Amino acid sequence: MSTQSGLIEVRDLNINFKAKGETVQAVKSVSLNVQPGEFVSLIGPSGCGKSTLMNAVAGFIKASGGVLTLDGGAIDGPGSDRGVVFQQYSLFPWMTVRKNVEFGLRMKGVSPSQRETQARTLLGLAGLLAFENHYPSQLSGGMKQRVGIVRALATGPQVLLMDEPFGALDSQTRSVMQEILTNMWQRLRLSVLFITHDIEEAIFLSDRIYVMTARPGRIKAELKVPLPRPRRAEMMDTPEFTAMLRSIKKLLREESFAAMGSELSEGGYDGLSMEVGPEGVSHVL
Amino acid sequence: MALTDRHPMESPPAAAPSHPLPRKPVRQPRLSAIEGGQPAAGAPRPFRPKEWLESAPGSWMLGALSIAIVLLAWYLLTVYRVDFYVRFGNIPTPVEVWHSIVGVSHSSRFLTDIGISLRRVLLGFLGATVTGTLIGILVGRYRIFRSLTMPAMEVFRPIPAIAWVPMAIMLWPSNEVSIVFITFIGAFFPILINTIHGVEQIDEVLFRAAYSLGAKEKDVILYVVIPGALQHIFAGLSIGMGVAWVSLIAAEMISGQFGIGYFTWEAYSLISYPDIALGMITIGVLGLLCSKAINLCSQLVMPWMAAAAGARK
Numbered sequence: 001m002s003t004q005s006g007l008i009e010v011r012d013l014n015i016n017f018k019a020k021g022e023t024v025q026a027v028k029s030v031s032l033n034v035q036p037g038e039f040v041s042l043i044g045p046s047g048c049g050k051s052t053l054m055n056a057v058a059g060f061i062k063a064s065g066g067v068l069t070l071d072g073g074a075i076d077g078p079g080s081d082r083g084v085v086f087q088q089y090s091l092f093p094w095m096t097v098r099k100n101v102e103f104g105l106r107m108k109g110v111s112p113s114q115r116e117t118q119a120r121t122l123l124g125l126a127g128l129l130a131f132e133n134h135y136p137s138q139l140s141g142g143m144k145q146r147v148g149i150v151r152a153l154a155t156g157p158q159v160l161l162m163d164e165p166f167g168a169l170d171s172q173t174r175s176v177m178q179e180i181l182t183n184m185w186q187r188l189r190l191s192v193l194f195i196t197h198d199i200e201e202a203i204f205l206s207d208r209i210y211v212m213t214a215r216p217g218r219i220k221a222e223l224k225v226p227l228p229r230p231r232r233a234e235m236m237d238t239p240e241f242t243a244m245l246r247s248i249k250k251l252l253r254e255e256s257f258a259a260m261g262s263e264l265s266e267g268g269y270d271g272l273s274m275e276v277g278p279e280g281v282s283h284v285l
Numbered sequence: 286m287a288l289t290d291r292h293p294m295e296s297p298p299a300a301a302p303s304h305p306l307p308r309k310p311v312r313q314p315r316l317s318a319i320e321g322g323q324p325a326a327g328a329p330r331p332f333r334p335k336e337w338l339e340s341a342p343g344s345w346m347l348g349a350l351s352i353a354i355v356l357l358a359w360y361l362l363t364v365y366r367v368d369f370y371v372r373f374g375n376i377p378t379p380v381e382v383w384h385s386i387v388g389v390s391h392s393s394r395f396l397t398d399i400g401i402s403l404r405r406v407l408l409g410f411l412g413a414t415v416t417g418t419l420i421g422i423l424v425g426r427y428r429i430f431r432s433l434t435m436p437a438m439e440v441f442r443p444i445p446a447i448a449w450v451p452m453a454i455m456l457w458p459s460n461e462v463s464i465v466f467i468t469f470i471g472a473f474f475p476i477l478i479n480t481i482h483g484v485e486q487i488d489e490v491l492f493r494a495a496y497s498l499g500a501k502e503k504d505v506i507l508y509v510v511i512p513g514a515l516q517h518i519f520a521g522l523s524i525g526m527g528v529a530w531v532s533l534i535a536a537e538m539i540s541g542q543f544g545i546g547y548f549t550w551e552a553y554s555l556i557s558y559p560d561i562a563l564g565m566i567t568i569g570v571l572g573l574l575c576s577k578a579i580n581l582c583s584q585l586v587m588p589w590m591a592a593a594a595g596a597r598k
Contacts, residue, residue, distance in 0.1 A: 058393060060493050080499035092514035094589045104498035104509070137593035265322040 006158035006191035007123045008034040008057060013066035015052055015223050016122075026052045028216035029066070034159070037189040041202035043248065045256040046213030050195045051087075053217065057193060058084050070159065080104055082150030087164040089144045097147050098123065098132040101206050104155035122150045126180070142173040146180065153188070160192045168200065175233070178204055199248045204231055205242060213253045213259040214250040221251055332336065347451030382566070385559035399567065402533060402544040405461070406575070409468025410529045417473050417525070418518055421480025428511055438477070444470035446532035450539050464544070466535045472525035472531040479524070483517025484510055518592065519583040530572045545571070573598055 013026040035042045044050045056068060057059045059078035070082065078084075091100050100118040112117070117256040123129045126146050136144055145165055152160060166261040168172045182205055185192060196202050202209050203225055211221040226240050235241055337343045356379055361367075363378040377385075389395040424431045446467050453463035487509065495509050537546025549564025584591065 058493070058497055060496075078493065078496040080497065082497065084494065084497040086494065088488070088490050090488075091488045092491060092494070092509070092512070093593070094515070094587070095508075103500075107499035107501075107504060135589040135592040135596075138596045139590065151494075151498070171499075238445050 005033070006036040006141060007068070007069075007071050008159060008191060009069045010053070010057070011067040011267065012132050012229060013053065013056065013068065014064045015056055015061065016050065025216035027056075028218050030212075030217065030219055032210050032219060033189045034193050034220075036158075036191055037186055039192045039194065039205055041194045041206040041209045042212060043196055043197055043199060043209055044217060045128065045201045045252060045258075046261055048212045048214055048217040048255070049217030050212055051163050054161055054193060054195050058082055058161050073211070076169045080155040082159045082161055083155065083157035083159055085148050085152050085160065085162040085165045087167050089136065089141070089148065089168075090148055091144055091151070093136050097128060097139070098133055100136070100147060102152050103151065108155060110230070111155050119154060122154055123147075125184075126150045139170050140173075145169065145177060149181070149184070153184075157245050158190060162189055162192060162194045164195055164197065166198075167196075174198075174201070179233060181205060186230045198243055200236060202271050203227070203248070204236060209248065211248060212255075214255045220255065223248070332356045344495040349469075365546045367490050375558055377562050379580070380558040381564045385557075385563045386566075389560070389563060398543055398545050399571070402537065402546065403571065405465050405469055405537075405544065406526075406529050406533050406571075407566045409465045409470075409533070410472045410526055412465075412469045413472035413525055413529070414522060417476030417516070417521065418480045419523075421518075422484055422506065422510060422514065424477075425481045425514070426486025426506070438474075442474050442478075446528065447535045447539075450536055454540060455558050459541065460540060464533065464541065467536040468533045472529040475528055477516070477526040479517045479521025480514060483514030484520075487513035512587075514589055515583075519579065519587070522583075523576060526575050527572065530575070534568060 010032045010263060013030045014025070015028055017024045030053060031229060032040075032042075042050045042053065052061065057075065059075050075082075091097075092103070093105065095106050098116070098119050101122060102115040103117060105115045118127060120132065123132055124150070128143065128146060128150065130142065131139060136147070139147065145168075149160075149162075164165065167178050169177060178201055185205075192205075194202070204239070206225050209223045209225060210219050211223070213220045223244065225244065227235050227238070230278070255269055301340065322359065340349060362373045363376050365373075366489050367373045420434065449467050449470050450463075453466050454460070457463040457466055491509050492505060495505050507534060533544070534546035534549075537544035538550040541550075543549035545564055545567050549561055549568070552560030552564055554560070
């Protein structure tokens with residue numbers, strides 16, 4: 001895989017939605033880039049438009065304004081040059097694990113025997129070869145998501161777009177998946193745009209992190225992760241990691257309050273200062 | 286089957302040894318409720334009637350019992366010619382019907398009737414399957430096609446297939462074709478509606494996944510839309526087959542010269558009452574066989590459904 005390609009550039013991106021006749025701005029003049037072979041995370045409060053932004057890069061939705069390019073060419077619709085890993089399990093339930101992985105190759109017109117060899121090689125790397133003939137419904141959540149990653153990688157894309165891929169997993173499975181992903185990235189060195197709301201996940205995996213504001217989503221900050229490669233789980237205990245965690249938490253807390261501000265004031269609360277004594281909530285209510 | 290002898294459902298094989306990292310344990314099959322609270326293996330177990338009745342031989346016996354009760358009730362009601370608002374005076378006894386079955390099994394006319402009915406139902410049903418799924422996929426997938434076709438369909442949909450009988454006789458050159466047409470109409474709408482629903486409920490993320498893997502529109506139809514809607518399509522086929530039989534029998538009774546529906550109605554006209562019951566039983570058996578055939582097809586065509594059911598255990 002060439003490390004020369006895989007440059008994502010986003011300039012002055014605006015994305016508007018029409019909801020109930022009103023135009024809602026989801027993403028507002030966002031500019032960012034992912035260098036070839038770089039792992040970049042996009043983090044922000046829920047509803048900030050980070051998934052919308054990724055969907056635009058993937059080509060699933062159209063931008064309302066701005067420039068979106070991959071290696072200098074404008075992005076127009078989805079394509080196998082950008083592998084996508086979704087938040088929900090997106091495996092085809094009617095295909096076995098191997099057929100799912102082969103799907104992209106089949107679309108490229110690769111011969112059946114070659115498809116099978118490539119799919120089995122990739123499944124072997126991900127420790128999934130024993131499950132090649134299973135259907136997705138027979139797999140655990142972590143396994144499904146690993147198959148999803150393998151499937152996205154099978155066509156050899158320059159870029160991997162990941163939309164909160166581990167969001168639905170329990171925390172133990174999640175940390176295992178993060179280690180698997182960072183090991184895979186270390187080997188493949190492709191460009192990754194990773195969407196998450198988990199700060200530790202973003203720091204552990206990324207070279208660079210963009211923090212987004214509440215809706216309409218704008219880039220609030222861009223931070224370089226000072227940790228060396230390859231990443232190991234122990235690095236999460238280093239002072240650099242904790243310092244970074246603290247500063248991103250602070251940035252995000254402001255935004256989360258901004259995002260929830262309207263909801264909270266509508267509920268009649270002036271901040272969250274309700275005091276609950278030993279009598280419990282029932283007493284207060 | 287002895288309860289303690291039950292093998293657990295097969296679980297996925299252990300992880301590939303090459304995999305370096307731990308993972309969630311493979312889900313263990315849960316024991317079913319009746320297996321709960323068993324004494325340790327080897328200890329003598331007291332006989333519990335409820336447990337035995339819930340086991341396989343027990344449920345077979347209960348099934349046989351339910352049919353025996355029906356036969357017995359039929360026998361008693363007809364032999365004693367019960368007349369209590371419902372009149373069993375002219376109803377044939379099971380023995381008479383049995384004689385009629387034995388008698389008719391030598392008759393080529395009866396087999397011809399069955400053959401003709403089956404041919405009509407299968408032709409109408411196949412026509413409805415092809416057109417219903419095809420139009421259903423187009424309607425479910427393309428909004429323009431939906432706007433173009435559905436208003437016209439909605440006009441015809443509430444009209445029962447049987448109401449088409451006079452019109453069908455005028456429309457088609459022969460009686461045979463008009464009966465097939467009525468069968469077709471009966472099966473068409475359930476298949477169409479279920480196919481549309483099946484296409485609509487496919488998760489959007491699967492389309493996105495397919496496109497991002499380089500799929501073109503024809504690939505999406507072939508590998509996402511059709512398999513994704515298949516479960517609903519088969520539900521439609523099942524209902525459609527039932528309605529096809531209803532429509533066929535009614536059409537044969539009204540306008541036929543052959544067929545099992547005609548046979549049943551003719552038996553009434555000729556006052557050969559055992560043959561009425563024979564006709565009804567035959568229709569029931571044929572309907573059951575057709576519905577089993579569809580079930581079998583659905584299992585062959587959708588092996589992943591069995592896998593999903595196994596995983597839920």
